Amino acid sequence: AQSVAQPEDQVNVAEGNPLTVKCTYSVSGNPYLFWYVQYPNRGLQFLLKYITGDNLVKGSYGFEAEFNKSQTSFHLKKPSALVSDSALYFCAVSPPYNQGGKLIFGQGTELSVKP
Amino acid sequence: GAVVSQHPSWVICKSGTSVKIECRSLDFQATTMFWYRQFPKQSLMLMATSNEGSKATYEQGVEKDKFLINHASLTLSTLTVTSAHPEDSSFYICSARARGGSTEAFFGQGTRLTVV
Numbered sequence: 001a002q003s004v005a006q007p008e009d010q011v012n013v014a015e016g017n018p019l020t021v022k023c024t025y026s027v028s029g030n031p032y033l034f035w036y037v038q039y040p041n042r043g044l045q046f047l048l049k050y051i052t053g054d055n056l057v058k059g060s061y062g063f064e065a066e067f068n069k070s071q072t073s074f075h076l077k078k079p080s081a082l083v084s085d086s087a088l089y090f091c092a093v094s095p096p097y098n099q100g101g102k103l104i105f106g107q108g109t110e111l112s113v114k115p
Numbered sequence: 116g117a118v119v120s121q122h123p124s125w126v127i128c129k130s131g132t133s134v135k136i137e138c139r140s141l142d143f144q145a146t147t148m149f150w151y152r153q154f155p156k157q158s159l160m161l162m163a164t165s166n167e168g169s170k171a172t173y174e175q176g177v178e179k180d181k182f183l184i185n186h187a188s189l190t191l192s193t194l195t196v197t198s199a200h201p202e203d204s205s206f207y208i209c210s211a212r213a214r215g216g217s218t219e220a221f222f223g224q225g226t227r228l229t230v231v
Contacts, residue, residue: 034219036222041125041227043222043224045222090158103149103210105159108158
């Protein structure tokens with residue numbers, strides 16, 4: 001079965017420190033990988049995606065993610081966290097047969113950045 | 116950038132009534148739209164895939180007669196929750212994929228449905 005796992009329900013970091021939000025996936029073939037952020041009672045905002053090419057992908061608001069095919073991971077990172085980064089983060093995978101459309105989401109990780 | 120607008124943002128309805136939620140792609144044509152449901156502090160679960168001009172494809176376990184989906188044009192898909200019950204209360208989010216093989220889908224802002 002295809003799935004996406006975000007092993008941490010919550011990540012707490014201090015402002016200015018680096019942050020990592022983990023994501024692993026189980027999808028056959030070469031899926032597309034995405035990160036989205038959600039603020040309370042809002043839809044999802046696109047952060048970045050990996051399709052092919054360089055394993056390090058840079059996205060919006062200073063976020064980046066590293067694709068690791070051998071570990072089937074796509075961890076989200078940011079060198080210096082801001083309080084305004086506090087939100088719910090979703091990793092998502094688009095299966096090879098439906099790239100960019102139908103998405104399988106992880107359960108979400110709540111990021112809390114304290115001043 | 117691509118904008119998807121969902122309306123209404125929130126709605127409260129009485130048990131037994133029907134509610135319609137609209138999803139519009141404002142600056143692009145969307146051959147495919149997706150409807151998701153999200154429970155508090157949980158992930159998004161795909162309910163159905165809506166294709167312009169054809170019947171929607173529902174995910175396993177989603178009642179077709181309860182959640183009616185219509186994709187009448189390349190910019191509009193609607194989700195109607197029929198005979199709503201309190202357990203239908205949830206956050207519903209749509210996304211739209213542009214025609215021409217776009218590699219991503221764009222999300223609406225979501226609709227908070229509360230059935231009383």
